[in-house]
Amino acid sequence: AQSVAQPEDQVNVAEGNPLTVKCTYSVSGNPYLFWYVQYPNRGLQFLLKYITGDNLVKGSYGFEAEFNKSQTSFHLKKPSALVSDSALYFCAVRDKGSSASKIIFGSGTRLSIRP
């Protein structure tokens, strides 16, 4: 069965500093990996995905994530945090070999950027 772990409930970063939100995954085959962001009382917004190819994926709003197969990780990063980045971030995985298209979400990490 596929699963996703986000070990940090909350990450606090000063504005202008780099940020990392951690994610590890478990699938039986090769993964599709995603990051989504959620603002209060809103649906999820897609940030980026890894399907195949380069391990470093660039996405929306200056975010990027690195796929590390040996460590089964897909950490979200940004070189310089903005206060407006404060939100709830979800990592998600889908088993590439699965015929079902459902994806499984991690528990979420609340990112707080202080001015």
Place this chain on the structure above:
Amino acid sequence: GAVVSQHPSWVICKSGTSVKIECRSLDFQATTMFWYRQFPKQSLMLMATSNEGSKATYEQGVEKDKFLINHASLTLSTLTVTSAHPEDSSFYICSASEPGLGHEQYFGPGTRLTVT
């Protein structure tokens, strides 16, 4: 592109009544739609997967007779919460996918249901 809408955005109903939530893909045809439930400060819990023209597949522990899902067209899926109770109060989010759009799901803005 790839916009998903939900209606209503919030609803308050009395215990024992039924509530219908609509999920629409506005600019693409969604062969598959998903319904999630999210409790405060928690992750999304997948309730069911629906494919156009067929019965929904419910996740373990989700009552299919209580949460009725209909995916009658490629642009519309509905979730009906029947005989609602206060414990059904939650944030319900739908998403849609279409193979040609690249594997990710596109999410609606969510519907907050409060049962009094």
